[in-house]
Amino acid sequence: MREGINDERILIERLKKGDTACFEILYRKYSGRLYNFVLNISKGDLYLAEEIVQNTFLKIWEIRHNINTEGSFSSFIYTIGKNLFLNAVKLRTQEYLYNKYVLESQNLNEITVDKDVDYKLLEERINWLIDQLPPARKEIYILSKIKNLPNKEIASMLNISENTVDSQLYKASRFLKKKLSQYSAVLLLL
Numbered sequence: 001m002r003e004g005i006n007d008e009r010i011l012i013e014r015l016k017k018g019d020t021a022c023f024e025i026l027y028r029k030y031s032g033r034l035y036n037f038v039l040n041i042s043k044g045d046l047y048l049a050e051e052i053v054q055n056t057f058l059k060i061w062e063i064r065h066n067i068n069t070e071g072s073f074s075s076f077i078y079t080i081g082k083n084l085f086l087n088a089v090k091l092r093t094q095e096y097l098y099n100k101y102v103l104e105s106q107n108l109n110e111i112t113v114d115k116d117v118d119y120k121l122l123e124e125r126i127n128w129l130i131d132q133l134p135p136a137r138k139e140i141y142i143l144s145k146i147k148n149l150p151n152k153e154i155a156s157m158l159n160i161s162e163n164t165v166d167s168q169l170y171k172a173s174r175f176l177k178k179k180l181s182q183y184s185a186v187l188l189l190l
Contacts, residue, residue: 008073009069011025011026012026012067012069012073013069015060015064015067016064016065016067016069018064023057023060023061023064026060026073027057030073030074030077031053031057033074034052034053034056034077034078034081035049035050035053036049037078037081037082038052038053038081038085041082041085042085048085048088051088052081052084052085052088053081055084056077056080056081056084059080059084060077060080122180125180126176126180129175129176129179129180130142130172130176132175133172133175136158136168137168137171137172138172139158140154140158140165140168140169140172141168141169141172141173143157144165144169145169151165151166151169
């Protein structure tokens with residue numbers, strides 16, 4: 001190539017016209033500097049620095065027709081590199097936050113599913129235990145705890161005293177508590 005080809009303005013003018021040889025000269029001249037610059041601001045991320053250098057020169061080739069020949073080409077390259085770096089950091093941050101959100105959502109869903117399963121198992125166990133109660137006690141317990149009827153109404157319906165209703169509910173509750181004591185951890189979670 002001619003001797004004057006190293007003059008930066010001439011290189012840029014020829015680059016604007018699509019001269020690939022001039023592009024290669026500018027690449028060799030600035031790629032190492034840009035790499036070190038990005039490596040420094042990225043705190044040593046070799047992969048990111050390499051990617052930013054490649055993308056910077058790709059961008060320069062794409063916008064070569066609009067490059068200002070009067071300005072500093074070095075500053076131009078560093079500005080593009082810095083902006084690409086900031087975009088990459090922003091994208092990585094968004095990906096990290098999204099992945100964190102997805103993981104937390106999955107964990108919450110797993111916990112909810114686990115709780116639902118535990119609740120169903122506990123409900124089945126309670127129903128099985130209620131079936132184990134003597135028939136009169138079972139009927140009183142269902143009327144009180146499941147149908148939410150007051151003790152006075154239960155006593156009237158069954159033609160028994162309120163004290164009998166209280167006594168039978170106490171005995172049923174004591175029986176259920178004793179049998180369900182092994183599920184206390186599950187009960188606390190629910």
